[in-house]
Amino acid sequence: MTAIDVKDLKVERSGKAVLHGIRFSVQVGEVFALLGGNGAGKSTTLLTLLGFLPVAAGSVSLNGISPSANVKKIRDQVAYLPEAATLYPHLNAYENLGYFLSLSKLKLSKAELDATLEKVDLQTDARSQKMETYSKGMRQKVSIALALLRDTPILLLDEPTSGLDPVAIDEFNRLVRSLAAEGRTILMVTHDVYGACQVADRIGLLRGGELVGLFGSNEGQKIDTQTVHKAFTERTGAKRAVS
């Protein structure tokens, strides 16, 4: 069953075409990684799915609903982790989670919050400190926890591992796998080839607003990092020595 469907999507930002007709779909329970360099259009794709940017041509739908038809219904089913997410620096982790969850009309006990903060491995003693004292990685963990706590069928994650240390990235990847095992659909955006290969069922390679490659895992085998890396550096035109 298709959870996310992107068909020949064109998006313009400030009058300039940013996505030039990309097409991919994500099945329920699948982890899909959108891989690409800076400015490839990854964030733009997520923002369009959430109804923040208008579709210039083509279509997008989540669980069969298009954002232009009912944006609220989509946002109810989707947890979103924004790029470089910052919660309120003057509140602590509990307060931030409590506040943002209240926006989604969710009320969770401290024990439930703690259980999820445990999952993302945020130090216990930091949890009741103001978030302005957090490192980038710690802030990212709270944002991830927030996305998890929303308990939605679909998760859209924009660079979720940025700022995390290698150990935390590994744990995050494991977490993502377990979410998929629960039947949740995850579309994550990253420029981390290795991480994407670790966690994704399929990878879409985005370059200059075009989908230039699709890689899939076979029978539980992880996607081959080398293949993707090669495609990524070649096709994205990453700098090569010209001497």
Add this chain to the structure above:
Amino acid sequence: MRHEFFFLIKDRAALLWMTIAFISAMMAVLLGVSEVYQQRTALAELQKLDRVERELTLDAQSDWGNAAYYTFHLTYDPPSDFAFAAFGERDVSPWKHRIRMLALEGQIYETDADNPDFALIGRFDYSFVAALLTPLLIILLLYDLRSGELAAGRLNLIKTSAGQAKRVWLMRSTLRLGGLYLALLTPLWIGGVIEGTPTSTLLSASLALLIYTLFWGALVYLIANERRTGSANLTYLTGIWLLVCAVLPALLVLTVNKSVSLPNGGDIVLTQREAVNDAWDIPKDVTYKAFLERHPTWTDFTGWDGDKGFEWKWYYAFQQVGDQKAEALSQNYRKAREQRDALIGKASFISPASLLQRQLEKLAHTDMKASLAYEESIRDYHKQLRKWHYPRIFSNKPFSSDAALAEIPKYQNVLERK
């Protein structure tokens, strides 16, 4: 709601602005209360002195003419029980006059040598805080409501979390406006309790402030969007504030003053004094003729006793004629002020700040209407004085200081008569 309230409690900047609102409003109220207290003390003192002085003066007299000449009578316009909140006209027009039986117009406008300025912004009182600071504080509380979230990278998260973020913005705005409203209103009610202001007056003022707060809240809410940066929003809004609260009222007053010319208060004084001075040199029957037009009752009493060069009845007749000569000017002056006030009142619909200030001044009886009413009450009182004195002076009744003390009409203020 509970969460938004908690959120507000944690918002230092918002709390700071509300505290500033409370402190400024409280300061304005305390200043107002102490000003009003001083005015009352001054009036009580003056009333006492007035009594003592009159007794001393009258005791030393032997005829009605001299008695009327030397005796001062205090008239006054005591501050109302809400005057602490809006000084209004009391700031520029006198609220006490000691008058004599002489020509009156000059006595009223003695201090008005210049045209009274129509107070534009006026002194620091509660109406100033309410009309000028309230919008500014609302701007500071709300200008960055959405743009700030965008800049911090939270806007999309809030929108996805809430589904429809409008509810969030409305709730946040409402709580902030509510907090500000309470911060501004509490001092007013404290002042009201100190002054014994009727609840209905306080409620009317509260309603006016509520409408004003909602107006500005809605304006700022609509203008401060996330398509502009916070600083751009702030610039726009302070521009609008300046326009609506300062430039427009100034233009308005300027235009009205241009279109309705105001006779000079000093001219009235001059006209009346010249008329009185000239009277010494013009034939007495000319003066009497003018006088008797108004007071035919005394036709048979204007004869001249032999070769006396001076008679009190003639003296008071020409004082009265002096007033008659200045009457037209004085009426124009009053009418022009009324007209200006009415025009400004109508036009202030383009400036909510003026509208609120005028509403508070109306409640405080410190508006132009109240000021003109006080002037009129002085004229009425002066008429009573003349009416009481003329029979005694014209028919040369024997003087009695006891009768004078007991019977000379006492000034009564509109507020006291109520």
